[in-house]
Amino acid sequence: MAREKDYGNPSLEAKLKDRYYYSDDTNRDFTKEVEKIGRTIAHMCYQCGTCTGSCPSAPRSSYRIRLFMRRAVLGLEEEALTDPDLWLCTTCYSCTDRCPRDIAPTDVIMAMRNLAARRDIVPRNFLKTVQAIYTTGHGVPNNDVNRAARVKLGMDAEPPTTCGFPEYIEGIKAIIDHYGLKDRADKILSEGE
């Protein structure tokens, strides 16, 4: 966000170039994009901290939802999307229920994760879930111990989901392929090996 005015005072201008006073790596569009994807009015945040106070992840890590809200408001895209703490939100929605500004900080986090993922910044376990769903239709697929237990219960070894009706997996593949997500997941995961 470039400043359009100046003070006509060289020493003050120099001071304002200092990141402590002024940061020029903000992106106004980032705020708008977060608000669109997250379907929430992030810019209304007044930094009260109720969100961090409600957060189960905050007491045991450096993750601060209030900090991410500030980054959303200021358009600090790089800072927000490269911080690994982004992935410590359990999406419990306690902050959302308590926000006095009616914002959904949880959905701000989800939007930032979506934007990070577009740049291939995404933890491996998330992509492995995509691969599992692509192959079996399930994030947690069936296994032999479970099949035996199901039969003992008088049920079919395969539940009547995509497990029992694998012909439905084609539709799931078509949806994921529409977005090219499987190929991206494969590519990112193979790079990390």
Place this chain on the structure above:
Amino acid sequence: MHEYAFFLGCIAPNRYPGCEASAIKTSEKVGIKLLPLCGASCCPAPGAFGSIDLNIWYAMAARNVVLAEQMDRDIALICNGCYKSIYEVNHILKHNDELRDGVNEVLKEIDMEYKGSIDVWHLAELYYDPKICGVDKIRESVSRPLTGTKIAVHYGCHLMKPRKERHFGDTDHPMWIEELVAALGAEPVQYRNKMQCCGAGGGVRGFDLEHSLDITNEKMINLQEVGADALTEVCPFCQLQYDRGQVEIEEKFGIKYGLPVLHFNELLGLAQGMSPDELALDLHAVDVTPFLEKIL
């Protein structure tokens, strides 16, 4: 008989089949018939999948909803994570034309169309709803009351939160599942920070297991404090986090709790006279025997 398309999800049918079996059997005794929703997939996992691309999450969840629309039945399900995906996406698409058009464009490729013609319910809320079942009917269905047991309730997050997009009201001190537990003859107990997350959601269990277990451990400390005989929940993913999580907590932090964890359906099954074998309770990582000894 109220009929519903039974959306299974992943963890219930593929890790705790007793949750699925008990849902089908217990609901029939109170006038609810659960029909198989053939070809349903993962909801898909709201944390793991939605974090990558919400648009794909909408489309994948909508596909599951369409399967039920084709049956012309509302969906009933037994997992909070599934509720988040299926209920919420159904709700969003009903009210957001832009997103619905986007989803339908994708679904067209597989000859499907989202219409918005059905509703989505958690089986626990149907049990509580007097128009469908109600606490009294649950009480009448009990043949083996769980008398003398103290049971704590974990509500989980995605059933009732965010409050504005749900219809459950109070999310700070809800008591409706306690009412259901009391109807089984057990004594529901309150504990500190009851509404705190189990720690598994949002992909955190896969991303940072120790962090996620540390949240679970805090809940375990609070549960131990009040001497509960068992913990009950309405979400197989929370169940996995508490049940297998206790084994992982012992491995990583060296603390042993041994608190049996049972889905409300399994608890209801026991109270209606189902045997532990009919519920595959041997698949639970934490031995359920101490609890069973109190009621059998």
